[in-house]
Amino acid sequence: MDTSLESKDLAAGYANLKVLDKVTLGIKRGELVVVLGPNAAGKSTLLKTLAGLLWPLGGVVYIDGIELTGLRPTEIAKRVGLLLTDRLRMSRMTAMEVVSMGRYPYTGPLARLSERDRLVVRECMMLTGTLELSERPFDELSDGQKQKVMLARALAQEPRVLILDEPTTHLDPRNRVEVCLLLKRITETKGISAIASLHDVELALRIADKLLVVSSGSVALYESPEEFVYAGGVGDLYGFNRYLSFDERTMTIEVRANSQDDDKLAVFVIAGGGTGALVYRALVRQGHRVSTGILHSNDVDYSVARGLGIEVISEKPFEEIKPETFASGKEALMNADVVVYTNPPLGTINALNSELVRFAHSSGKTVINVDVNRKFWIQELLRSMSEASTSVKRNHLIRRSLYPGLVY
Amino acid sequence: MSSNRLTVTIVLAGIQPLVIIWALVMGSVDVTLGQLLEILRVGPTGDIASRVVWEIRLPRTLGAWLGGCSLAIAGIMLQVYFRNPLADPYILGISAGSSLMVALVIFGGFTLGIMTSPYDPYALFMGSLAGALMASVLIVSISIVTNRHTVILLAGLLFSYLAYSITTIVQYLVDIERFRAYVFWMFGSFGGVKWSLLIPASIAMIAASLLSIALAKPLNALLMGEDYARSMGVNIRVTRISLILFSSLMASSVTLLAGPVGFIGIAVPYVSRSILRTSDNRYLIPFSALAGSTITVSADVLARTVISPVELPISAITAMIGVPLIIALLLKERGI
Numbered sequence: 001m002d003t004s005l006e007s008k009d010l011a012a013g014y015a016n017l018k019v020l021d022k023v024t025l026g027i028k029r030g031e032l033v034v035v036l037g038p039n040a041a042g043k044s045t046l047l048k049t050l051a052g053l054l055w056p057l058g059g060v061v062y063i064d065g066i067e068l069t070g071l072r073p074t075e076i077a078k079r080v081g082l083l084l085t086d087r088l089r090m091s092r093m094t095a096m097e098v099v100s101m102g103r104y105p106y107t108g109p110l111a112r113l114s115e116r117d118r119l120v121v122r123e124c125m126m127l128t129g130t131l132e133l134s135e136r137p138f139d140e141l142s143d144g145q146k147q148k149v150m151l152a153r154a155l156a157q158e159p160r161v162l163i164l165d166e167p168t169t170h171l172d173p174r175n176r177v178e179v180c181l182l183l184k185r186i187t188e189t190k191g192i193s194a195i196a197s198l199h200d201v202e203l204a205l206r207i208a209d210k211l212l213v214v215s216s217g218s219v220a221l222y223e224s225p226e227e228f229v230y231a232g233g234v235g236d237l238y239g240f241n242r243y244l245s246f247d248e249r250t251m252t253i254e255v256r257a258n259s260q261d262d263d264k265l266a267v268f269v270i271a272g273g274g275t276g277a278l279v280y281r282a283l284v285r286q287g288h289r290v291s292t293g294i295l296h297s298n299d300v301d302y303s304v305a306r307g308l309g310i311e312v313i314s315e316k317p318f319e320e321i322k323p324e325t326f327a328s329g330k331e332a333l334m335n336a337d338v339v340v341y342t343n344p345p346l347g348t349i350n351a352l353n354s355e356l357v358r359f360a361h362s363s364g365k366t367v368i369n370v371d372v373n374r375k376f377w378i379q380e381l382l383r384s385m386s387e388a389s390t391s392v393k394r395n396h397l398i399r400r401s402l403y404p405g406l407v408y
Numbered sequence: 409m410s411s412n413r414l415t416v417t418i419v420l421a422g423i424q425p426l427v428i429i430w431a432l433v434m435g436s437v438d439v440t441l442g443q444l445l446e447i448l449r450v451g452p453t454g455d456i457a458s459r460v461v462w463e464i465r466l467p468r469t470l471g472a473w474l475g476g477c478s479l480a481i482a483g484i485m486l487q488v489y490f491r492n493p494l495a496d497p498y499i500l501g502i503s504a505g506s507s508l509m510v511a512l513v514i515f516g517g518f519t520l521g522i523m524t525s526p527y528d529p530y531a532l533f534m535g536s537l538a539g540a541l542m543a544s545v546l547i548v549s550i551s552i553v554t555n556r557h558t559v560i561l562l563a564g565l566l567f568s569y570l571a572y573s574i575t576t577i578v579q580y581l582v583d584i585e586r587f588r589a590y591v592f593w594m595f596g597s598f599g600g601v602k603w604s605l606l607i608p609a610s611i612a613m614i615a616a617s618l619l620s621i622a623l624a625k626p627l628n629a630l631l632m633g634e635d636y637a638r639s640m641g642v643n644i645r646v647t648r649i650s651l652i653l654f655s656s657l658m659a660s661s662v663t664l665l666a667g668p669v670g671f672i673g674i675a676v677p678y679v680s681r682s683i684l685r686t687s688d689n690r691y692l693i694p695f696s697a698l699a700g701s702t703i704t705v706s707a708d709v710l711a712r713t714v715i716s717p718v719e720l721p722i723s724a725i726t727a728m729i730g731v732p733l734i735i736a737l738l739l740k741e742r743g744i
Contacts, residue, residue, distance in 0.1 A: 053638055077641030090631055092687045104629055105641035110690060111625040157640065 004029050004064060004193040005050065005161045011058035012042065012049035018057055019045040023219050025212065027161070027195060032187045033221075034204040035197040037214035038238060043197040044165050046214060050195065051163040052076045064160055077105035081154030083164040088146065089139055095149045096134040099125055102156025124155040127190075128182060144175030148182065155186070162186070164196035168203075176200065180207045201234060205251045213237060225251075247307035250300070254307035255284070264288045265389055268336035270353050270360075272344035275372050276301035279342055282378060284308050286385065291336065293329040294321050294353055321352040329356055338388045339367045340381070366391065413684050413691045420698040424473075427705050431469040432461060434709045436716045464599075469705060470610070471601035471665045472722075476672055476704025478613045478658035480680075480696040481620045483673030485651050488627045488689065490561060496673030497659035499561060501543040504568035504575075506663040507594065509539030511575045514590050515582040532593075532605075532664060540660030543567060548652050595721040596667040598708050609661040616654040616661075617697060623651055624689040631687055669704070670723040675730035676700040682737045703729065 005027040013019035019042040027033050037043050048054040050061055052068050061068040063079045071079075081102075090098055102124070103117045113121070125131040128148045133141060141149065147167055154162060164183070168176040180198075184207050187194045195212070198204045204211070205225040213220045213228065215237060222228040234246040234253075245254050267283055269276055269292040276292060277300060283290045293313030295302045305312045313329045315321050321329075329352075333339060339360040346354055360367050368384040370377055432444055437460045439447070444461065452462040479497070486495040497503055513535035543564070550563045579587055592600075626647040629637040638644050662669055680696040681687060707725040714720060 048635070051639060053635055073638065073643045074641035077639060080639065082636060082639035084635060086633060086636075088632060090687065092681060092685055093631070097688065098632075101629055101632070101640060104625070107625075109622055109625060111628065154639075 002028055003062075004031075005195065006062040006065075007050065007059060008062075009059035010049065010056055010061060012045045012054065013057050014045075014054075019217070020214070020219065021058075021217055023059070025219065025221050027193045027210075029160075029193055030187050030191045031193050031209045032184055032207065033193075033195045033210045033212050034208035035195060035212045035214060036201060036204055036237065037197075041214045042217070043214050046219070047163050047165045047195065047197060050161075051080050051082050053082075074105035077157055077159075079160050081157045081159035081162045083147070083151055083154050083162065083167045085166040085169045087143065087170055088150070091139060093138045094135050095130060095138055095141065095145075096121065096125065098138050098149055099130070099152045099156055102153035105157060120158065121152075121156050124152040125149075127155065127186065128152040142175075143170045144172070144178065147171065147175070147179055151179070151182065155190075155192075160192060162192055162194040162196075164194060166197050166199060169199060176203065183207075201238070201246075202252055205229065205234075245307050245309060247303050249303050250307070252307060254304070254309075265337040265385070265392060266291070266335060267338050267340055267385075268292065268333045268360075269340045269342060270333075270344070270356055271295065271301050271342040272299055272346075272350055272353065274300045275342035275344045277304040278372060278378075279340060279370060279381065280305055280308050280310055282381060283340070283385075284310070286382070288385070291332045293332060294325055294350065294356065296350065315349075318349060320349045326352050326356070330359055333360055333365070334363065336365070337392045338385070339365045340370055341367055342370050342372060413686065413688075413695070416684065417691065417695045417698065420695065420702065424698065424701065427702050428469055428473065431472075431705050431709050432465050434713055435460070435465060436713075463603075467601040467603050467606045468598040468708065471606050472598045472704045472708040473701045474610055474613045474617075475598065475662040475665055475669060476676075476700035476702070477617055477697040478662055478700075479669060479672040479704070480676040480700025481617055481693055482655035482658045484677040484680075484689065484692055484696055485620060485623060485627060485655050486673075487677055488630055489648065489651055491633070492561060493678065494674065495561065497540075497655060498568070498668065498670065498673070500547050500564035501567035501571065502540045502547075502656050502659045503663055503668045504571035505539035505541075505543030506536040506660055507539065507668065508571040508575050509535040509542070510593060510663075511578050511590055514593070515578050515586050536664040537657075537660045539571075540656045540663065543571070544652050544656035548648065593667045596669045596723045597711065597719060597721060598666045599712065599719055601665050605665060609665050612657050613661045616657045619650070620654050621690075621693055623647065623654070624693050627651075627689040628687075666722065668723065669726065671726040671730045672700050672704055675726070675734055676703060678734060679737065682740075 003026045006025070008024050010023040011018055011021045012023065023046065035043050035047065045054065049056055052061070052071070056069065068076060099121050100113060100117070103113060103121065104111070106117060107113060122131065125134060128151050130145065130148050130152050133145060133149065138146065138149065151167070162183070168179050171179060180203055183194055183196065186192055208225050211222040211225055211228045213222065213233060222233070228234070229248050229251065246252070247254060264287045266289045269279055269283070269290060271279065271292055272295055280290060280292065281304070291311040291313070292301070292305050295305070295312055295314050296317050297314045298317040302312060302314060311332065313325060313332050315325050333356065341357050344350070344353065357367065366388045368381065368388065370381050429441070429444065433439055433441060437457065439457050439461060443457060447458045447461045450458070452458060483496045486497065486500060487493055510532055513531050546567055547560060547564050550560050579590065626637065626642045629640050629642045630647070634644055676696050676699050677692065680692050680699055684691055684695055686692065703726070707722055707729060711720045711722045711725045
């Protein structure tokens with residue numbers, strides 16, 4: 001039996017509200033499937049139905065080929081483990097007592113643990129890295145530790161399938177990644193299948209074997225995250241707009257530049273080789289109108305800049321900068337108030353960028369030199385930018401005072 | 409750690425005979441320990457001391473013992489189920505329902521033609537049980553339509569207000585003699601416990617208490633909330649129905665024997681959690697049962713001896729013992 005979790009024509013929802021219809025899917029042994037979808041699309045409803053917490057409105061769910069609704073609660077518990085978002089408080093319970101509760105379907109009426117039960121509990125705590133927390137009160141653990149303990153508890157049920165509903169929502173980035181990696185390791189080493197909904201698209205694309213996308217009442221299964229990305233799925237799903245964009249190559253979401261503020265400056269950044277990425281983000285965040293060049297379109301700076309919605313003067317990969325491209329670079333530079341030079345590594349194909357810097361100096365532009373390898377480069381950049389901003393404004397004022405009528 | 413919990417529980421169980429003997433000795437009629445043992449050995453005779461022990465002190469002490477045990481268990485179960493440390497049978501309207509039906513029985517002769525006299529103790533039992541079940545059915549129905557515990561608790565509270573307001577109207581309309589009988593009942597006292605009442609109530613309380621221990625395991629899982637509990641194999645429906653059934657059976661038995669006895673249901677589970685330092689209901693239920701018995705029997709003894717021969721309402725005593733105890737515990741440690 002290769003397929004652990006299967007559904008056929010499943011309709012999920014509540015008595016008076018059908019949320020999802022015609023859900024047919026199969027999850028193989030050891031696979032990690034991530035469920036994506038906008039809020040209120042029905043991710044939780046689907047997961048609860050697959051876990052047997054909600055009765056299907058139609059269709060069937062099979063666990064290891066056995067129909068879920070035909071099983072008694074304890075029989076389901078031996079096959080399906082659950083992890084939810086909830087921030088639990090379990091007053092006066094130790095981590096190990098919480099994990100031991102996972103043995104519920106195996107223990108007798110007084111829940112006494114057998115030798116084997118104890119062994120499984122220890123093993124699951126070891127696997128999740130929580131064994132050293134055993135005697136700690138559950139309530140005193142961090143959110144990340146709590147979720148790992150709760151995961152150990154689900155594993156103690158010795159399930160074939162793990163169902164996780166936004167298990168990382170309350171966690172900090174590091175714990176978020178840790179829990180996801182833990183999940184991935186468990187599916188790989190123990191042959192447990194997992195289906196998890198995540199809010200974090202970027203993380204989902206990095207860990208998922210397959211993607212299950214829930215939107216407008218139904219689901220679509222993608223065999224790999226890449227398939228989903230190249231089908232333009234991320235943009236369709238989350239409806240990105242002029243503020244947000246998704247870059248397919250770096251699999252990142254960017255906040256676009258969209259400043260209409262006249263007070264801000266037009267900045268031309270001469271970058272390349274990854275020296276520009278952080279500078280772009282800082283300038284865009286400050287609200288400046290940024291353009292950049294001359295980048296090769298296989299440069300990481302190019303991807304980041306495009307994601308941020310910055311105007312890019314670019315050249316084809318691995319080709320020397322052509323005279324036309326250089327000319328448009330000069331033009332873009334002339335339109336800017338300030339030029340930022342990020343000291344990119346220069347080789348034969350982008351050597352003209354140093355020419356561009358010289359041109360900026362000779363045409364009287366303020367040139368800010370940034371070395372991103374220096375410790376306080378960002379403070380320096382921001383200080384230079386605000387100085388530039390006052391001097392540019394003064395220039396505007398001087399220009400206006402030549403025509404007194406305009407000032408008064 | 410768990411062996412400590414067991415030891416404490418066993419010690420508490422061990423002192424129960426002493427508590428009961430103490431309660432039987434105390435009172436306005438002097439009975440020495442030797443006399444008491446002799447009276448108990450010989451069985452009921454027409455002698456004054458023997459009648460005091462057999463007809464008054466023994467039934468009321470046993471009633472208080474079982475009643476305290478029942479209230480504590482019902483309190484624990486409802487607190488875990490509603491995930492609220494303030495839940496007790498009163499908040500759910502079970503006692504208000506009992507009071508209403510008892511009032512209807514006493515004042516209205518509302519006995520469905522089964523009983524001949526409205527003062528018949530079994531009529532009161534039926535009334536009290538009917539009222540408690542009425543309140544429970546209401547609470548469970550509401551808990552089926554909504555999973556919001558605030559709504560469920562509020563519903564219980566509102567039902568209580570409604571039941572008490574009807575009770576007030578009924579009280580207002582009836583004659584003074586029946587009114588006094590009712591007010592006496594409402595004060596709450598184990599003084600009126602008769603063997604004829606005690607035996608059916610004991611059967612209900614003992615059965616419900618023993619069955620409640622079987623609920624310890626699902627109740628532990630319910631500490632994580634219903635979704636998690638279900639995912640670990642708890643049959644929520646069966647658990648919820650038996651839990652409500654048992655606690656209403658226990659609460660109505662107590663209400664029948666003594667009228668509404670406040671505070672045990674909240675205070676004892678809390679105190680037990682603090683002493684045992686656990687939320688594990690497998691330890692909490694037996695320990696709370698014994699602690700509830702001890703406290704209730706002691707409160708009953710105080711109620712009838714403090715300003716003897718006048719009796720104080722037992723709820724007043726339980727609150728007077730309980731409130732300072734809880735405040736002390738709260739100050740001693742943080743969190744619940």
